[in-house]
Amino acid sequence: MTKFNAQNEQCNSQKRKIAWVLGSTVAVATVSVGLILGNNYYSAQAGPTTQKLQDNLADVAKSDAQTGEEVKVDTQAQVIKSLGQPGKLTVDGTTKPSFEITVHSVKVLNSCTLRGFGEKISPENKKFLLLDVSAKLAESAEKVVKEDIALMPLDASAFGVSPGRNRGVVYDLNTVAAFSCDVDKALDIAVGAGDEIRGNVILDSPYANGQVVYDPDKTGGWTWSY
Amino acid sequence: MLKEELNYQRALIAVLGVASLFLVLLGSTNAHASTLGQGVHVHLGAYDPENAPPSKYIKKVTETKTTENLNLRKSASTSSQSLGIMPKGTIVQLTGNKSGTWSQLKWGSKTGWSASQYLSTRAYTKDDSVRYMTRFTSIYATAARSTKIGAVNFHSQVSLLDVSGTSSHIKTGSYHGWVDSKNLTRTRPAKQYRYVQKSGSTYLGIDPKTDTYAGRVHHGEKYEYRRWDGTNRRDEINVNGRWVWTSVTNRDYVAPQYRYAQSNGSVYSAASKTNSKVVGTISKGTKVRWGAWDASNRRDEINLNGKWVWASNTDRKKPADPIPPAIDVKNYDRFTTGLLTLRKNPVSNSTSAGSVKKGWKVTVTHKAEGGWVRISAGSVTGWIKGSGNLRRHGPYSVAVYGTLRTGQSAYNVMSGFQQKNTNQRLSSSSLYQLWNKNWTFLTNGPKTVVAEQFQYSDAKGPAMLKKLDIYEGQLKYQGRPMYTRQNVPLNGDTESWTYKTTSFSEKVVKNSGRYISSGDFLKRS
Numbered sequence: 001m002t003k004f005n006a007q008n009e010q011c012n013s014q015k016r017k018i019a020w021v022l023g024s025t026v027a028v029a030t031v032s033v034g035l036i037l038g039n040n041y042y043s044a045q046a047g048p049t050t051q052k053l054q055d056n057l058a059d060v061a062k063s064d065a066q067t068g069e070e071v072k073v074d075t076q077a078q079v080i081k082s083l084g085q086p087g088k089l090t091v092d093g094t095t096k097p098s099f100e101i102t103v104h105s106v107k108v109l110n111s112c113t114l115r116g117f118g119e120k121i122s123p124e125n126k127k128f129l130l131l132d133v134s135a136k137l138a139e140s141a142e143k144v145v146k147e148d149i150a151l152m153p154l155d156a157s158a159f160g161v162s163p164g165r166n167r168g169v170v171y172d173l174n175t176v177a178a179f180s181c182d183v184d185k186a187l188d189i190a191v192g193a194g195d196e197i198r199g200n201v202i203l204d205s206p207y208a209n210g211q212v213v214y215d216p217d218k219t220g221g222w223t224w225s226y
Numbered sequence: 227m228l229k230e231e232l233n234y235q236r237a238l239i240a241v242l243g244v245a246s247l248f249l250v251l252l253g254s255t256n257a258h259a260s261t262l263g264q265g266v267h268v269h270l271g272a273y274d275p276e277n278a279p280p281s282k283y284i285k286k287v288t289e290t291k292t293t294e295n296l297n298l299r300k301s302a303s304t305s306s307q308s309l310g311i312m313p314k315g316t317i318v319q320l321t322g323n324k325s326g327t328w329s330q331l332k333w334g335s336k337t338g339w340s341a342s343q344y345l346s347t348r349a350y351t352k353d354d355s356v357r358y359m360t361r362f363t364s365i366y367a368t369a370a371r372s373t374k375i376g377a378v379n380f381h382s383q384v385s386l387l388d389v390s391g392t393s394s395h396i397k398t399g400s401y402h403g404w405v406d407s408k409n410l411t412r413t414r415p416a417k418q419y420r421y422v423q424k425s426g427s428t429y430l431g432i433d434p435k436t437d438t439y440a441g442r443v444h445h446g447e448k449y450e451y452r453r454w455d456g457t458n459r460r461d462e463i464n465v466n467g468r469w470v471w472t473s474v475t476n477r478d479y480v481a482p483q484y485r486y487a488q489s490n491g492s493v494y495s496a497a498s499k500t501n502s503k504v505v506g507t508i509s510k511g512t513k514v515r516w517g518a519w520d521a522s523n524r525r526d527e528i529n530l531n532g533k534w535v536w537a538s539n540t541d542r543k544k545p546a547d548p549i550p551p552a553i554d555v556k557n558y559d560r561f562t563t564g565l566l567t568l569r570k571n572p573v574s575n576s577t578s579a580g581s582v583k584k585g586w587k588v589t590v591t592h593k594a595e596g597g598w599v600r601i602s603a604g605s606v607t608g609w610i611k612g613s614g615n616l617r618r619h620g621p622y623s624v625a626v627y628g629t630l631r632t633g634q635s636a637y638n639v640m641s642g643f644q645q646k647n648t649n650q651r652l653s654s655s656s657l658y659q660l661w662n663k664n665w666t667f668l669t670n671g672p673k674t675v676v677a678e679q680f681q682y683s684d685a686k687g688p689a690m691l692k693k694l695d696i697y698e699g700q701l702k703y704q705g706r707p708m709y710t711r712q713n714v715p716l717n718g719d720t721e722s723w724t725y726k727t728t729s730f731s732e733k734v735v736k737n738s739g740r741y742i743s744s745g746d747f748l749k750r751s
Contacts (some may be wrong), residue, residue, distance in 0.1 A: 025727065114639075115700060116696030117639065157663070157664075174662055179664060189705065
C-alpha cells in the first residue's frame with residue numbers, strides 16, 4: 001500500500017483499514033497450515049526461518065475455515081492457490097469467507113492497444129499479463145471498518161509476480177503501459193461490500209512465467225502459478 | 227451643335243440660293259421641343275416637319291370582330307349548316323354581301339354567313355411608322371442623299387414616311403428629309419454611357435474655340451452619351467438633363483477615388499489659393515469622393531456633401547486615429563474565437579503586432595476605449611477588439627493534473643496540441659490519490675489544484691476529446707466511471723474540459739484515497 005505522511009495519517013489510516021482488518025481476520029484463524037519447504041512445502045509447526053516470515057505467517061490460517069482443507073503457504077508467506085481456486089479471508093469464529101479472490105486464468109501478451117488511441121504499446125517491464133479475476137466482498141465487511149465504504153482494491157497495484165514458487169515477489173506492476181492497455185471487460189478498481197465482480201486486469205510483469213500474487217498490503221496474500 | 231448647324235446653313239445657302247431667304251436661324255439649338263428626334267435644326271420651310279408628306283406607314287384600318295362565340299354558316303339561316311364556331315374576338319373579313327340580318331364574311335379559308343348583330347366593326351389608325359436612330363445621322367433633301375439639310379441624333383425617335391432604295395424619308399421634331407435606312411430601327415436602342423477619365427470642362431458647342439463653358443465633370447462620373455465628334459475629339463454627353471460637349475470622357479470604366487481629411491480644415495470654392503473663398507469645413511477622417519489634384523496650389527477637388535469644393539488637407543490614406551489610453555485591468559484569461567491579428571495600438575489602423583491562432587488561451591492585461599483589450603499569448607502581445615473575439619470556454623481545451631502532465635508517465639498521450647499552458651490552477655478543487663500511486667482524482671474542494679491546459683485545434687480537438695474519453699473512461703467502481711469529462715473553472719476565469727470525479731466516485735475517493743494538500747501531483751508524497 002501507499003506510504004503516508006504524518007499530515008494525512010489520520011484519514012489514511014482509515015482508508016487502508018479495510019485491508020488491514022480483513023487481513024487480520026486471518027491472524028486469528030486457528031487452523032493448521034502446511035508450509036512449502038524447498039521444492040515442497042513445510043508445516044507451520046516446523047517454524048519459519050525469519051522473523052518477518054514468522055510475522056507474516058502468523059496471519060495465515062492453518063486450514064480453510066469453510067472446507068477444512070489444509071492451507072499451504074510458500075516461503076514468501078503467500079498462500080498457494082491453483083488457477084480458478086479462490087483465496088479467502090475469514091473472520092475468526094466464522095466459516096463463511098468475508099473476502100474471496102480468484103485468478104481464473106493468466107494470458108501472457110507482448111503488447112496491447114493504447115486505449116482510445118489505437119496504437120500498439122509494449123510493456124515497460126517484459127510482458128503484459130492479462131488476468132481473469134473474480135472477487136467477492138461480503139456485505140458484513142462494512143461492519144468491521146469505520147469508513148462508510150468498505151472495499152478491496154483489485155487494480156494492478158494490488159498484485160505482484162514472482163518467477164516461481166518460493167521466489168521473491170516483485171510489485172510495481174501497475175505501470176502506465178499496463179494502465180493504458182485497452183482491456184475488454186476491465187475489472188473494477190475495487191470490489192465493494194456486498195459485491196461480486198469479475199473482469200480482466202493487466203499487469204506489466206518482468207516474468208513471462210511464474211506466479212501471480214494478490215497481496216495489496218504486501219504482507220502476504222495468495223499466489224497462482226501461470 | 228450650333229456650329230454644326232451653321233455649317234449646314236452655309237451649304238444650303240450655296241446650293242439653294244433663293245431658298246436661303248427662308249432660312250431662319252434660331253438663337254439656340256433644338257428650339258423645337260417634340261416627341262420626335264431632336265434634329266440639328268435650320269428652318270428651311272420646305273423641310274419643316276409641318277410640310278412633311280403623310281407617312282405611308284400610318285394607315286386607316288377597318289376591323290370586324292365577333293362579339294360572341296359565333297357560328298359561321300353555309301347560308302344566311304340558323305338552319306343552315308355550320309362551318310365552324312368562331313371564338314369571341316375573332317377578326318373576320320366582311321365581303322360586303324348582306325342578306326337581311328346576316329352578313330357574309332371570310333374566316334380564314336372559309337367563307338360563310340353569320341348574324342350581323344354579333345359582329346362589331348371599328349375603324350382606327352394603325353401607326354407603323356415609329357423608328358429610332360441607331361447613330362447620329364445626316365438628313366438629306368432627297369433620297370439620293372446628296373444635299374444635307376440637317377442631322378438627327380442617336381437614340382432619337384422619328385417617324386418613317388417612305389422608303390426609296392436604301393434611303394428612308396423620315397420626320398423628326400425639326401425636319402423631314404432622307405436618311406440612310408440602315409441607321410433606323412424599330413426598337414429603341416439602349417442608351418450609351420461614357421466615364422469621365424479626368425475631371426474637366428464641358429461646353430455647350432462642339433467647337434472648342436468658340437463655344438461656351440458649361441460646367442465641370444469629375445473623375446469617375448458616368449454620363450449618357452450620344453455622339454462622338456472626331457474632328458474636335460469631343461463626346462456629347464448629358465449632364466443634368468443638358469447635352470454638352472467634353473473631351474474628358476471615354477468608354478472605359480473609371481473607378482471612383484476617395485480621399486480622407488487628414489485634419490480639421492476649410493474647403494474652398496476654387497483651387498487657386500489667391501482667388502478662392504472658404505465655403506465650408508471638413509473634419510479629420512472624413513472620407514470624400516475625389517475629383518482632381520491641382521499640383522500648383524496643392525489642393526484636391528473633393529465632393530463634400532454633394533458639392534465639389536477644393537481642400538488642401540486631404541490625402542489618400544485614412545488618418546491615424548488618436549490612440550486611447552491603456553487602462554490596466556486585473557489579468558484574466560480567455561480563448562480566441564478565430565485567427566486574430568494583434569495591433570500595436572488600440573486603433574484599427576495600427577500596425578500588426580503578430581497573430582494568435584483560433585482556440586489559443588490568452589491573458590487580457592489592459593483595456594482601452596472602443597472595446598479594445600490588450601492580450602498576451604506566449605511571446606505575442608497586442609491589441610484586439612474584445613467583443614466576439616474572445617470567449618471563456620475553450621471548446622478544445624483540456625486541463626490535466628496527474629500523469630498526463632508534462633514529463634509525467636502518460637504525457638505522451640497529450641500529443642498534437644497547438645498550445646500548452648503550464649502552472650494553471652483549477653478552482654474550488656481538491657486532489658486525492660488512491661492506493662495506486664498513479665491514480666489521482668480531482669474532486670470538488672476548497673482549494674486549487676495545479677494543472678496544465680492543452681489547447682487543440684478545431685481539426686484535432688473533437689478526435690482528441692473522443693480518444694481521451696475512452697482513455698480515461700476505463701477506471702470504474704461498481705460499474706460506474708471514476709472520471710467523467712467535465713467543464714471546470716480555472717483561476718484565470720476560463721473554463722476547460724477535465725476528467726473529474728462524479729458525485730458518486732468523489733465519495734469513494736474521499737473515503738479511500740489520500741488527500742494531497744499541496745494540490746500538486748508533482749508534490750505528492
